[in-house]
Amino acid sequence: MTKGDTLIEDEVDALIDRPSRVDDRLSLMVGLVQRFTWERAGTEEAQRIELGGSITIDDSAALWKKVGESLLELKAARSVHIDLSQIQLIDGACMALLVHFRNDIRTRGLTCEFVGGSPDVERIVDLYGGHKRSKRRRVQRKPVNAVEQVGNATVAVLHEIRQILDFIGQLVASTILAVKNPKTVNFHDVGPTMERAGADAAPIVMLINFLIGFVVAYQSAAQLKQFGANIYVVDLVAVSMTRELGPLMTAIIMCGRSGAAFAAELGTMKVSEEVDALRTLGFMPLRHLVMPRMLGLVLVAPFLVLLADAVGIAGGLVVAAMTLEITPTRFLIQLQSAVKPSDIISGLVKSVAFASAIALISCQQGLATTGGAEGVGRRTTGAVVSILFALIVLDALFTILLAGLGL
């Protein structure tokens, strides 16, 4: 082996000189072991800190500890020179700590400079702005008080409301134009939307509503038994499923499936400039993206609700037969008198309103997406939460309205 080879190997060894034992590494990480030198020299007024050895990321904890200790010992000093001449190797992270150390000293009104670095070290110093004069002290972030927070939140809410009103206004204008010229609406996407939001959702809608009917009947069976009013479980299940639970549970499933999908789909199209591309080809996003989704959802929702009503009542029938000794025939006879057409119709009317709200909110949120993947996630979450809130509010309004109309 030649001398040159040995030198190169030594240098490589120095560069990859990382502790192999876990104990050694832990000691370094918490700053217990110091592998470089840090000497204080000079006078009390003009201090000199001489650094030496190799200082790498493994030594950063020990270096940071030294920086903290040294800052406490500088009270009498007027100037500090950080001598880098003995440093063999320093990496970017440790240089960043030294630049921070120097800036901290300067903010105390002292002069502080790096001196004596090798060309390699000087290059790192420059990259980290080490020879620049710091222009100003770090700007302290002002704490935002409660009044300001309320104000900011109000402005944000008003901005959001303006966006929503803007969207509704555009949609109304678009609908009027679409009625005048139906060819401009993208009807091709209505069918696929109905398939995805309707046919594909049928199994989960049936399962959930069957279980809801089952649970309602089961919970009420015990109470009704006490009064010998077993047969009224039919009325209870049928009316609650058709008027309330069928439409609401179906809407909640549609919100989770279709609402989230619409918001994420349109949001992704927005951030990947597909919506802009659509506009440059002469298409209106509202007529091309929003209307087919809304139409698809509104057309399919009543069918899903009818399905939900039927399986919910079937759930009740199973419980009635199992625990209340009501035969299926008696159940069906009682069902004829228990459910009025207005019960079913009111549920279907609600389902149309719910579907409109789901499509509107999810599409509005999707098209309002900004930023990247994080923006899509934020808007999808926002869409689902807003839809759930809107569903409950709409349900309450419909209950009051339908009661007022005597339905």
Next chain:
Amino acid sequence: MKKPLIVVRDLSIGHGDTVLLERANFAVERGDIFIILGGSGCGKSTLLRHLIGLETPFSGDINIAGVGAPRLEGASPRYGVMFQSGALFSSMTVGENVGFALQEWTELPSDAVSAIVRAKLTLVGLEGSENKLPAELSGGMRKRAAIARAMAFEPNLIFLDEPSAGLDPVSAAELDDLILALNGGLGLTVVMVTHELESIFKVGKNCIMLDRETRSIIATGDPNRLRTESEDPRVRQFFNREAGAH
């Protein structure tokens, strides 16, 4: 002398409260390859979005082909646009992407649309890719497909947003050749945003350089001449790829 294709007068643009460009004036001649240049964050892409009509300016006029402000929706496309990422519709095949506007805005039967789509894809060197999904294409191929889509309606003006960004040198050079061929062969006017110096010198006939600090146009003209003749150090620095003073 022919009238310019695009005339911009006293245009001020930005977003929110931020003004990026104030009272800018320039014109794009027919048959030009016009490049919008400038450092990061100076508003190049925002200016392009205003020229396309995707954003509304704070003030000023953009007049395209003497007709008026750019108008997008509700009519067949009057000019082609290629976005930085291509922005192909991910749910459609490449062929459907290219033929989409033709299908919607013309009465052409589907086999005629297919013939046009095949021709446009051949024009950009993507023959035989009509049944592929955008996700199956490489970055360069996606940009070519986006150019084919922008060309579908036979525009005489096309906007390109950073066409060669993120491409390997060979694909970028091929794209430059394609732009020159479209401009030379079809007389297409090209307005593009780029900061690839090789592209600028190879294809650019005219350019404007925007400056973030002054929020104005600091240079106008042939990039090859500006490179050597401009007296503005910012312009020379840009064209000669020199690092800024710290």
